[in-house]
Amino acid sequence: MQKSGTTRTLATVRDGEGAITSRVRRTVLPSGLRVVTEQMAGARSATIGVWVDVGSRDETASLHGASHFLEHLLFKGTHERSALDISVALDEVGGEFNAFTAKEYTCFHARVLDEDLPLAVDVLGDMVTSSLIAADDVEAEREVILDEIAMHDDDPDDVVHNLFAEQAWGATSPLGRSIAGTEESITALDRGRIQRFYRRHYQPHRMVVAVAGNLDHAAVVRHVRKAFGRRDWLAGESEPTGPRHVSKKIRVHPGSVETTRPFEQVNVVLGMEGLARGDERRFALGALNTALGGGTSSRLFQEVRERRGLAYSVYSFTSQHAGSGLVGVSVGCLPNRLDDVLDTVRLELSRVAAHGITEEELSRGKGQLRGGLVLGLEDSASRMIRLGKAELVHDDLLQIDDVLDRIEAVTLDEVRDVAADVFSRPEILAVVGPSS
Incomplete structure (x- = not known):
């Protein structure tokens, strides 16, 4: 029998008449996956975000741009859904979904009507745990990312802020490098390295499923167990990864x-x-x-x-x-x-x-x-x-x-x-x- 994990209430907010307007609850599954929800009184929507503790500062020089590349690839298909299936699933219920990569984390998110939250949980769980990272998709998406890099290179605000970060932290520092990568680094990345990066970093103890809206916490946890339990992804036991810390202050270069x-x-x-x-x-x-x-x-x-x-x-x-x-x-x-x-x-x-x-x-x-x-x-x-x-x-x-x-x-x-x-x-x- 699967262990249930630990659940606690982090906050409860009431109005002047004592009615609950917001409640935040947190469950840590045995695998280390954390589920944090906020029940919002009066809401008719719900938003889910799958947060992964990996970003561009976790990349070596030979993996520059891998986090952002992987963000794109997780929309391209799983063992159960094609890229079109993923898009259709949320489009047909009027949902909004997307993702973004930062220097210290990656987030996949979807906003739907409250009644469609189980579907959103299932689609994102499938994408994050069971992506195929197919060779053809890697090659096709490589061109898309190169296009995106060229687009950012035409935006003066993007260029100057990337240049500022590079000067501050150094061109060889993970913090100083651009999130999207360069034409050279993206061209050099192959499927094998991206897939190994995926398997190494996309682990339950490095993830948080955050959901807010009209919801029931226990039901959300059940949906997460089912959606993220594909292919025994939740089978192991681990403690969650804590906040990112560095042993010493990172030097800034004037x-x-x-x-x-x-x-x-x-x-x-x-x-x-x-x-x-x-x-x-x-x-x-x-x-x-x-x-x-x-x-x-x-x-x-x-x-x-x-x-x-x-x-x-x-x-x-x-x-x-x-x-x-x-x-x-x-x-x-x-x-x-x-x-x-x-x-x-x-x-x-x-x-x-x-x-x-x-x-x-x-x-x-x-x-x-x-x-x-x-x-x-x-x-x-x-x-x-x-x-x-x-x-x-x-x-x-x-x-x-x-x-x-x-x-x-x-x-x-x-x-x-x-x-x-x-x-x-x-x-x-x-x-x-x-x-x-």
Whole structure:
């Protein structure tokens, strides 16, 4: 008899009259596969995401692009379904399904009517556990991916952000390499290496099935057991893989890099080393980032676009990973405005590093973060993403009220301290545009 696994309730939210509006439950199967669900009162849809603890930073140089290549191939057919069968199964019930690859994880997801959730679980379970990785599909999809790489190479924003990461972490570092791979690396990948990568990384203890919407947790677990139990995939016993950790901080390389493309604009990313994912100062940095370049009232938008008219688009960003992180400002401008743009951005960063931000800017930044968080969790897809990331990446599901409290607790002194630290670090600059 198969062991049942362990189940516990992570959170229960009630309205003012005591009725349950949301309940989060988690089951760990003996194989190590985790099933995390959020029951949403009043929802008529459900979203499932299968999260795999593998991304581009797990690739060697000879496997560059394998995670993204594999993401494509899992849609191409299984022992039970052809590629067309997979597409038809969800299309005929009006479902939406797709996948994405990041530096530290891969996610396959589907959004359906609540009554069609068992079908979505079955299709994704079949794809993830029983893909054929057929030789003909590898060759056909290779051309599709090369097309995708060429498309990204025509997008100035993609080019400059990839160049910025490459300068920051190094062209030979897994974090510094592009997620999709290069023309050379994709051309060199063969079926055998991709299949071995699939078997090595797509294991139950490295996966999370996250589901949100109108659902019953016990029923979801039963459907997952059936769908993922094909070909004895759940037969072994293992402990789940914990959050990704690195033994030491990953070095960031300051400096500048420039490449020529036949674009009308110059695209620039100016930044520096930021905070790693687990840094407790991340809430202060989030408020700072929003106030600095997170909207039309932000300091950078007002100074660069509204007052000086130097660029149409300007924003700041943060990226946080295990062992490292980056902060930066992204701008697109006419070539003859580049020097003025860089001078203005550097001046604002130096001012923030020296003096922090104002009470009014902090209040606006907090408001933006709070509103973005709550409004972004109005549908089952957003809730699923929150569940999946919390379980796979953070191993800690902060309740929404807890996150709001953490945001509200950020002080001006905390923001000033993190600004003085981060924005005084050595500069990283990436520039992409037409030849001068």
